[in-house]
Amino acid sequence: MTEVTQPALTIDALGKKCPIPIIMLADQINHVPLNAVVAVLADDPAAFTDVPAWCRLKSHKHVGSYELAGGGWAIHVRRNY
Amino acid sequence: MGLVAYFDAASTEPLHPQAREALLAAIDVGWADPARLYGQARRAHLLLEQARTEVAEALGARPDEVSFTSSGTQAVHLGVLGTLHGRRRAGRRLVTGAVEHSSVLHAAGLHERAGGEVETVGVDLSGRVDAAAFAAAVARPDTALACLQTANHEVGTLQPVPEVAEACREHGVPLLVDAAQTAGRLPVPPGWSVLAASAHKWGGPAGVGVLAVRKGTRFHSYLPEDERERRRVPGFENVPAVVAAAAALRAMTAEAVRERSRLSALVDRIRQTVPEVVPDVEVIGDPVERAPHIVTFSCLYVDGEVLLTELDKAGFAVSSGSSCTASTLRPSHVLEAMGVLTHGNVRVSLPRGASAAEVDRFLAVLPDVVRRIRQDAGVA
Numbered sequence: 426m427t428e429v430t431q432p433a434l435t436i437d438a439l440g441k442k443c444p445i446p447i448i449m450l451a452d453q454i455n456h457v458p459l460n461a462v463v464a465v466l467a468d469d470p471a472a473f474t475d476v477p478a479w480c481r482l483k484s485h486k487h488v489g490s491y492e493l494a495g496g497g498w499a500i501h502v503r504r505n506y
Numbered sequence: 507m508g509l510v511a512y513f514d515a516a517s518t519e520p521l522h523p524q525a526r527e528a529l530l531a532a533i534d535v536g537w538a539d540p541a542r543l544y545g546q547a548r549r550a551h552l553l554l555e556q557a558r559t560e561v562a563e564a565l566g567a568r569p570d571e572v573s574f575t576s577s578g579t580q581a582v583h584l585g586v587l588g589t590l591h592g593r594r595r596a597g598r599r600l601v602t603g604a605v606e607h608s609s610v611l612h613a614a615g616l617h618e619r620a621g622g623e624v625e626t627v628g629v630d631l632s633g634r635v636d637a638a639a640f641a642a643a644v645a646r647p648d649t650a651l652a653c654l655q656t657a658n659h660e661v662g663t664l665q666p667v668p669e670v671a672e673a674c675r676e677h678g679v680p681l682l683v684d685a686a687q688t689a690g691r692l693p694v695p696p697g698w699s700v701l702a703a704s705a706h707k708w709g710g711p712a713g714v715g716v717l718a719v720r721k722g723t724r725f726h727s728y729l730p731e732d733e734r735e736r737r738r739v740p741g742f743e744n745v746p747a748v749v750a751a752a753a754a755l756r757a758m759t760a761e762a763v764r765e766r767s768r769l770s771a772l773v774d775r776i777r778q779t780v781p782e783v784v785p786d787v788e789v790i791g792d793p794v795e796r797a798p799h800i801v802t803f804s805c806l807y808v809d810g811e812v813l814l815t816e817l818d819k820a821g822f823a824v825s826s827g828s829s830c831t832a833s834t835l836r837p838s839h840v841l842e843a844m845g846v847l848t849h850g851n852v853r854v855s856l857p858r859g860a861s862a863a864e865v866d867r868f869l870a871v872l873p874d875v876v877r878r879i880r881q882d883a884g885v886a
Contacts, residue, residue, distance in 0.1 A: 442809075442829075443809075443828075443829065443837075443848065443849040444806070444807050444808060444809060444850060444883070447806065447807060447849065448807050448883060448884070448885055451806075451807065451885075469829070470829065470835075470836050470837065471828070471829045471836075471837045471848045471849055473842075474837060474841065474845060474846075474847075474848050475837075475847055475848055475849055477845065478788075478845060478846055478847040478848075479806065479847070481845075482786075482788055482806065482847070
């Protein structure tokens with residue numbers, strides 16, 4: 426596995442349905458410095474598609490999605506601006 | 507309840523007035539068993555065969571290639587599994603697009619669980635399968651069948667059926683074309699070996715599907731033997747409903763050229779206006795190469811179920827691919843495969859006769875509905 430940048434912030438959206446994980450991400454992405462990574466922990470299947478789609482629409486970078494042992498994913502987003 | 511604008515034609519088109527008329531007449535005269543030899547039976551038989559001829563002509567098939575099923579879903583199930591069964595000596599590989607109707611994907615799932623192989627060809631951001639990738643998949647040995655829709659039912663994007671049909675022809679692989687969303691609205695593209703469609707999507711009654719099998723295509727029903735419908739579909743035909751379906755298809759086809767350009771212009775208006783009046787919205791699907799009557803968009807930070815409920819209160823019947831609106835609690839496989847936003851999703855599909863005034867009222871109401879939902883969710 427390639428090196429994963431340590432997230433500067435982890436948003437725990439486990440158990441939350443879309444669009445709540447996206448709302449939390451949009452609300453908090455500016456809490457990290459430019460080029461830092463935010464990890465969204467989510468287990469709603471919609472988040473797996475919607476976080477990368479949000480990145481595309483908002484011109485942030487979807488770094489990758491990593492499965493969590495207990496179900497769901499850590500979805501990493503790099504703040505671009 | 508006041509004025510309601512019905513914008514869910516992709517789920518079902520309201521019964522065409524000519525279909526209603528035909529249905530009522532045929533209930534009285536077409537009830538007998540068309541397989542028998544007395545007067546009433548011959549009358550039912552004649553009605554059934556007239557309807558078959560009309561439907562065949564409208565879809566570009568020969569009458570003896572057309573069988574009536576009990577639904578579009580049944581037509582797909584029988585078409586997929588019957589062709590795979592007929593071609594079992596050629597191979598056990600099935601190639602399909604990632605955004606096909608669930609009836610195709612579920613038939614493919616059954617084939618896979620029975621030991622068959624399924625290759626799913628992905629789509630781009632507009633929802634279109636990659637024709638080159640599809641052709642390459644069809645070229646692999648042991649391919650028994652390929653399946654492709656004419657247009658996607660959720661986002662309207664047209665699929666490259668002519669290119670894929672050419673590749674299938676080259677490799678001797680039959681192509682099942684699911685024309686459910688375009689039959690009666692657009693000409694059926696040539697090159698199919700098996701064709702599936704659904705009457706209630708073109709203004710016919712529910713309970714009638716069409717399964718057409720091109721002469722020369724190996725087909726063998728996987729169900730117990732039955733004499734009806736060229737041995738392709740079991741059970742007593744619903745003659746009055748089939749007659750009504752044919753009447754609706756004839757009427758829709760006659761109006762299609764004028765009506766599709768009118769509806770397409772309304773869809774263009776929605777595609778253009780929604781991003782101007784609603785912030786943070788993504789209009790989905792191909793803007794040009796699309797079914798004339800379907801447009802889909804997703805609103806960021808909006809719960810799809812709440813949006814549908816609010817639009818219903820405001821007098822609009824629309825549908826959504828968002829997970830909260832599905833019994834499975836999963837977002838639509840179409841939106842997932844495209845990689846587009848799945849929440850806050852709205853599909854508008856315009857029935858015959860949808861008016862510019864209704865569309866304008868929708869565009870006037872939508873911004874405030876979305877703004878209020880976002881406000882309630884704490885989104886600035």
